[in-house]
Amino acid sequence: MSFVAYLFKFLSTVVSIYAFICVIRIFLTWIPGAEYSQFGNFIKAFCDPWLNLFHKLSFARSSGVDFTPIISIGVLYIISAVFRQIATTQTISIAALLVIILSMAWSICSSIITIFIIVVLLRLISQLFSWTNPFWYNLDRAIEPVSSWIRKHILGNRFIKPNTLTGITLAISIGVQLIGSVLINILANLLYMLPF
Known part of the structure; x- marks a missing residue:
């Protein structure tokens, strides 16, 4: 060596x-x-x-x-x-370095999405069982920017019950996680084909 x-x-x-x-x-x-x-x-x-x-x-x-x-x-x-x-x-190898950077960048994003999914899931459970505690309302602060964006840009800004909106936010977040993983794998394979 x-x-x-x-x-x-x-x-x-x-x-x-x-x-x-x-x-x-x-x-x-x-x-x-x-x-x-x-x-x-x-x-x-x-x-x-x-x-x-x-x-x-x-x-x-x-x-x-x-x-x-x-x-x-x-x-x-x-x-x-x-x-x-x-x-x-x-x-x-530029191709290998790009794949490393892409993979690690997605790993960071994936970790954040996973944490967000867990938070949304906990909040959904608390809503379904009507649990009341300041802790659950603190979770709303983390979820609200994303759920508001989904309601405005995907659901036409119409009124939706809080637990329904939380469920939709959870489903979309899981979908983003799965689709993102597939797209990153495809892109990584394409980068490996670069001649440099």
Whole structure:
């Protein structure tokens, strides 16, 4: 293995480890007090400069739900995959790099869609059983921008019962997930056919 291969393999490993540490940083925010412990402060100082770069993406922080950590970690894994590709082939194949970037970008989008589907499903269950709790209304804040868009642009802006609209939003979200996966696979196969 050449020096270049070792170098990019090392860089790929370093980036992957950093991404894993950033995942730990995110998990610490879910544990009361852990974020401000000595270990938490160390991880925060180590990871926040990178995470904060993506926190500026306002489109990923709508309705009180922050998807920027998923995007920031996904970008790290894209970089790691690119380095690993260079280490393996010792060449830079534009087609292979495009497939890696496309696949990882879809992985990020797919993760966000999956989380959204789970949120919508939980809200639909709560509506069907008439559960009342501030938690469920907080879920509405995450769902509302998408469900409002669906009602306006797909359903002709007519009045629909909340649980029906939530069910339609769930069905469309699942459809987007499935169709997106098929289209990405087709596009990836087409990219592999590129001669460069």
